[in-house]
Amino acid sequence: MVFHLDKCIGCHTCSIACKNIWTDRKGAEYMWWNNVETKPGTGYPTKWEDQKIYKGGWEKKGNSVDLIGAGKTKGMSRIFHNPNLPVMNNYYEPWTYKYSYLFDAPEGDDQPVARTISLVTGEPIDVKAGPNWDDDLGGSIDYARQDVNMETLTEAEKQAMFQLERMVMFYLPRICNHCLNPSCVASCPSGAIYKRGEDGIVLINQKRCRAWRMCITACPYKKSYYNWNTGKSEKCILCFPRVETGQAPACMHTCVGRIRYLGVMLYDADRIKEIASCDTGDLIERQLEIYLDPFDPVIIAAAKKNGIADSTIDAAQKSPVYKFVKKWGIALPLHPEFRTLPNLFYVPPLLPTMASTSGGLYDSTTDSLWGKAEDTRLPLRYLASLFTAGDTEKIKEVLRKLQAVRLHRRAVTVGDLDKKETEEAMKRSNLDSEMADAIFRLTSLAKFEQRFVIPDAHREEAIEMIENTGDVKGDAGFGFLSKPNRGL
Amino acid sequence: MSDFFFIGLPYGSIVIMVIGTIYRYRSSQFGYSSLSSQFLESNNLYKGIRPFHWGIIFLFFGHLVAFLFPRSVLIWNGDILRLLIIEITAFGFGLLTLWGLIILIIRRVQTKRIHAVTSRMDVVVYIILLVQVITGLFSAYLYRWGTSWFASVMSPYLKSLFIFSPDTAALQAMPLWVQIHVVSAFTMLALIPFTRFVHILVYPLLYFFRSYQRVVWNWDKNKIRNSSKMNVGKPPENN
Ligand code: SF4
Ligand code: SF4
Secondary structure, eight states: OEEEGGGOOOOOHHHHHHHHHHSOSTTTTTOOSSEEEEESSOTTTTTTTOHHHHOOSEEEETTEEEESSOSTTHHHHTSSOOTTOOOHHHHOOOEEEETHHHHHOOOOSSOOOOEEEETTTOSBOOOOOOTTTTGGGTTTTTTGGGOGGGGGSOHHHHHHHTSGGGOOOEEEEEOOOOOSSOHHHHHOTTOOEEEETTTOOEEEOTTTOOSOOHHHHHOTTOOEEEETTTTEEEEOOTTHHHHTTTOOOHHHHHOTTOOEEBOOOOBOGGGHHHHHTSOGGGHHHHHHHHBOOTTOHHHHHHHHHTTOOHHHHHHHHTOHHHIIIIISOOOEESOGGGOSOOSOEEEOOOOOBOOEEETTEEEOOOSSSSOOGGGBSSOHHHHHHHHSTTOHHHHHHHHHHHHHHHHHHHHHHTOOSOHHHHHHHHHHTTOOHHHHHHHHIIIIIOOHHHHBOOOOOOHHHHHHHHSOHHHHTTOOTTSOOSOOOOOO | OHHIIIIIHHHHHHHHHHHHHHHHHHHOGGGOSOOOOTTTOOHHHHHHHHHHHHHHHHHHHHHHHHHHOHHHHHHHHTSHHHHHHHHHHHHHHHHHHHHHHHHHHHHHHHOHHHHTTOOHHHHHHHHHHHHHHHHHHHHHHHSSOHHHHIIIIIHHHHHHHHTTOOOOHHHHTSOHHHHHHHHHHHHHHHHGGGSTTHHHHTOOGGGGTSOSOOEEOSSOHHHHOOGGGTTTOOOOSOO
8 A cells, every 4th residue: 555645635525425324324433543633733533653652563572572561471361451551541532513502592692502412421521632733833832742753853844844934744644554564463461363365355253253352452543442331442444345356445435636546566474483583674675675576586476385376476566565665665654663664665855945034025036946855844854763764864765755856857748957956856766757756646646546456356256165056055244144243 | 940040051151141142253253352431431440440450359269179189278278477468468359359359440430531331231230240340349248257157068969069069068168258259150151142241251361372463374375376275275274
C-alpha cells in the first residue's frame, strides 16, 4: 500500500466509507479502522505515537527483538489488568443526538436543541473529544503542540512552526499497516490473530478472541480496537471480501484525492526476524531489501515453486507499490522504529517552502521555484521523526527527488526554468526524464486499474480443493451466520 | 435432602458443566470471552481485579493440593508453627479475594459505563462468589484448623465422589457454614457454561509454547493441488 500525502485533501471520505461498511455497530462506534489525522497533532487515540505511554511495538534486545509491553512474560503477568491499555477516554466517548427533543420540547423562549447522548450509557454527556477533534490545527495549543514528533525539534523550530505566517499542516490518513512483523499477532495469547499467507492481510478470528486485550497495547499504531459490547477485539480487515473479488478496499476505492495505491509485493519471509532486529539507522534500507524484484527470473522461479499463481506474479510486476517503494524510492514507512515492518508506505508531503514577513507584508517568493529541501516549512526533523526514525538525510533525499520531478515537469510544460538547474536537480536525484515522467503519471494521472493492481484470489480453487463444492453450495458470506451476541 | 445437596448436586453440576461447556463451545464460540470491561473503566478495576484473581487462584490451588495430597498436608500441619503459617497465609489470601471482590462490586454498581455491559448472569456471578468467599472465611475462622479438617474430612468426601461411592456421613456432621461452602462451590461449577466463568477454561496456556508469529494459509497449494484429494479435505480453520 502507498498513500501519497501531497494529494490528501483531508476530506475523511475514506473514514466514512469504512465506518458505514464495518464499524457502524454497537460497541464499535468509537472505532475508526481508517482515520485521518492532522499533523502536527496528537492523533487518535490521543498521543498514540508515544510508546512511553502505550508500550506498543518491538524493542531491540541484543540480536533479537522483544515486545515492549506484551508477550509471554510481560503480557501474561498483566493479563488481569493491563496498565498500558488505552481506555475509552483516550479515544472518545461516542455519542448521538436526542433528536426527539426537537419535536417534543415544550414551547419556550429558546430554540430547542438536540442534546448529545452517550452511545454507551444513553445519558446526556458533554462531548470532550472526537476522532479528529484537532482537525485542521483546531485548538493547536492543546493538540498540535503536544505532538510527540516535536520532541526532537529545537525551541526555535517549535516557535517557528506556530507563527501565523508559517503555520503548516498536512493530513495523515492511517489504516492498519498489515505489518510483516505484526506485534498484534505476537501478543495475542489465544492465537486468534493471524496473517493470511495468500495476501498478508492480518485478521482477528472473532471466535477465538477471548478479550485478553494484549493486541491493543502491542500494536504501536493503535489499529487494533476493543469492542466493549461483544468483548472481542477488532481491526481493519483490508476489506478482504472485496480484495478477494478483485475490488479495491472501500477506503481506497472512495478516496477523493486518489492518494491510495494497492499492489502485490513479493518478499522473503525468512528474513523478517533478522531485519526487524537490525540497527535503527538501517531499518528502512533493510526493510526495502526484503521486497524482491518481481522481474528477476530466479525470483519468478522461486515464487512458482512455492505455489504462487502466475496471476499474482504478473500483478507484482505491475504493482504501483513496487514502483513507489523500490524502483523510485520515494515512499517511506510510518515510524519504522516500531519494528513491525509496516506494509503501508507514505510519499511524504512536499509542503511549500518558507514564506517570510517583511515590513508587515507576507512574502512567499523565493529565488528559485522551490528553494532548498532544507527550507521546507515543516522542519526536516519533524518529518524524519515520522518517516525515517530520525534520519534527516533520508527524508531530504526523498524530498529532493519529488522536487526534481516537479522541476522537470515545469520545464516540460511551461519551460521557464533554467535548464542547467533542472538537469542538475535531476542528476542529483538519479532521475532521468523517463523516470520523472513515470512518477508524474502514476502520481497525477493514474486510472483505477493502475492504482489498484489486485490479483485474482483464486477462491474458486480454494473451495474446490478443500471441500466438495456441492456441500457448500448455497452458503454465502463469512461462514458465520449467527448474530454476534455478547457472551453471557 | 442432604443426599440431594451432597451427592445429586455434585454429579449434576459436573454433568452440566461438561456438557454445557462443550455444547456452548461448539455452538457459539463467539460467546467465549473474559468480557473484560477495562476499556470502560480502568483505575478501580486495577485495585480490585488483581487482588481478587491472585487471591482466588492461590485458594483454588490450595484446595487442590489438600485434596490431592491430604496426608502430606496433615504431616506438614504436625508442627504448630508450620500450621500457623499455612493457616494465616490462606486466610490472608481469602481476605485479599474478598477485598478485591468488594471493590469490583462497588465499581460495577457505581460506574455508569459498566452498567451498559452488566448482564443478569454477572449479578449471579457476584452473588455466588460473595457467598463462596464469605462462607469460606467464616469456616476457616470459626472452626480451626481448616487445613487439617479439610484434609481429613473433605478430601475423603471428594475422593468418594470421584470413585463413585459417595460417602457423606462426615460432611453431614460438619457445621452449616462449611456445608453452604460446599453447595455453593458445586453450584458455581454448574454455572460455568452459563456465565463469564468460561474464561477460566480457555486460559491461553498454549501461548507459552507457540512461536510469536502466526501465519494461516487457506490451503497448502503444493499439497492440495491434487485432484485425488478432492473429497477428503477439511474446511479451513481460520473462521
Ligand atoms: S498495524 Fe495492523 S498488523 Fe501492524 S501491529 Fe498494528 S494491528 Fe497489527
Ligand atoms: S478520502 Fe483520500 S483524500 Fe480524503 S481524507 Fe481520505 S485519504 Fe485523504
